[in-house]
Amino acid sequence: RGGHEVTRPIRVENAEVGDAIALKIREIEVTSMATSTGTMRERKEAFGDDPFVDHQCPECGTEWPDSVVEGTGEDAIRCVECGANASSFGFEYGYTVAFDEERTVGLTMDESGAHELAKDAAEAMDIPENSRQHPILLYEPAEMPGTLGRLRPFIGNVGTTPPVELPDSHNAGDFGQFLIDADHDWGIENEDELEKRTDGHMDVSEVRAGATLLCPVEVDGGGVYVGDLHANQGDGELSLHTTDVSGTVRMDVEVIEGLDLNGPILLPNEEDLPFISKPYSEEEREAGRELAAKHGVEMDEEMGPIQVIGSGATINDATENAFDRASELLEMSEGEIRSRCTFTGGVQVGRLPGVVQLDMLAPMDLLEERGIAHLVREQYDL
Structure with a gap:
């Protein structure tokens, strides 16, 4: 569970606890044609302590309900059990971005353009076959139309598996705070437990093709995982969300024996x-x-x-x-x-x-x- 979809952990041969793994990011390819993003509005009735990991149907109370899509818009995601709007989030201010063929720039859409993309949202976002998410394009937000932005894709969530169970989106010192004293399956008692994080969820825009990321090995084999690709982002991710996309990542790995790190080291371009x-x-x-x-x-x-x-x-x-x-x-x-x-x-x-x-x-x-x-x-x- 978590706010992102990430790959299953990948075992790196000969990586042992107390080593480090160098992830040499060779290529990131965005396969989505468009996405939607903006500042979020929480639907407090649809979760308990945490909208990312403590989801429930606001009507029937089913935890992590199965859902179906009915139409487009912010009420399109429906609980299978009772038919209620099952999403934990909406947009306070949102926009839809279409990309050029080379994925070098994106342009924000008006209401008509956002609606057309929403009608074929899964294909436009190239949602993977085994994905468990609904495409955000369904929400069809259409603020600030006609704004051009440069694209430079990077990986928002990448690293190694921590030795304790943490939601992928909370494997960091800031988002992890929401787990302290939380009344759900991933709640932790205090800050000391959060020290076992590996900081995979960084959202550092320099973690892109050409960079090398050194990660601590805290479980046998390292358990490398990747997810939360972004088409672009200004420093700080000021909206708390950015242009999430589907894509592919190619990396080489190298085990650094005996390098006992307590957090990631980045060698950017x-x-x-x-x-x-x-x-x-x-x-x-x-x-x-x-x-x-x-x-x-x-x-x-x-x-x-x-x-x-x-x-x-x-x-x-x-x-x-x-x-x-x-x-x-x-x-x-x-x-x-x-x-x-x-x-x-x-x-x-x-x-x-x-x-x-x-x-x-x-x-x-x-x-x-x-x-x-x-x-x-x-x-x-x-």
Whole structure:
């Protein structure tokens, strides 16, 4: 159960607890022709503690009722048992987007265009054969028609299986807060239980083709899963939803023995790095050598970009979590981590309310000791 559909966990040969798995994302192909999204409105009568994992029919009370589609619009999804509107959500403000053939841009539809797509929603969204979801195009929202947006697909939910049962959408420090003291099957008692998460649900738009994601192995074989593809998203996912689509992902995997991570590390495409986090050019290194000689200081010649993912109830909590993870990874004090990130990196918002990327240029000798220097060199041609 969860707010997303994800693949079944995939076992990676030779991956053992205490290792890490590098997911090298080679290709993401969007197969949907259109989607709908926007800011959501909860139908509180259709769930208990949590609209994503505690669903019930608002009329007959059946938990996770089977449903059928009748027509289009926000009341199209009906409970098989009693015929009531069975959805937990509607749109507060919603829009429908159609994509060009190359999936490079999308254009928002007016009421007529949204309705035409809704009539053939499953085909337009290319819903997989074994899917258990109804296509969001059925809702046919039609706000802000005629708006053009650039597409750059990425994976919103990807990683390894945690050692405790968590809904896929709540495998993160922010959404996971809703499980604490919740009165349903996935409720947990306290924050300590949430520490076992693997932060698969990141919604970090830089997790796209060309990036490498390092994930902790917390169960035998890792249990790699993928889902929640997005056609695009601005940093922060400010609507809490974006352009969810169907598609295919191709990845290579590599087991990093003995790299005991407590959260994901991202090596994004170089063009996605902040300016001060990019690898040094030869001209910059030469200027640095001249400064080092002038002032009698030994310069670190080899530095490599890394992004440590942090999550928490708020952005501040997520940043503290990233500091802790980076400190443990590099065996540095929090003061040194903060200083290095200020001088050679920064923090970026992946998702509100609480997922961040902590950028820094890390000494390659430390990355060598951790067994990931070769991945950084490969990623950035160092």
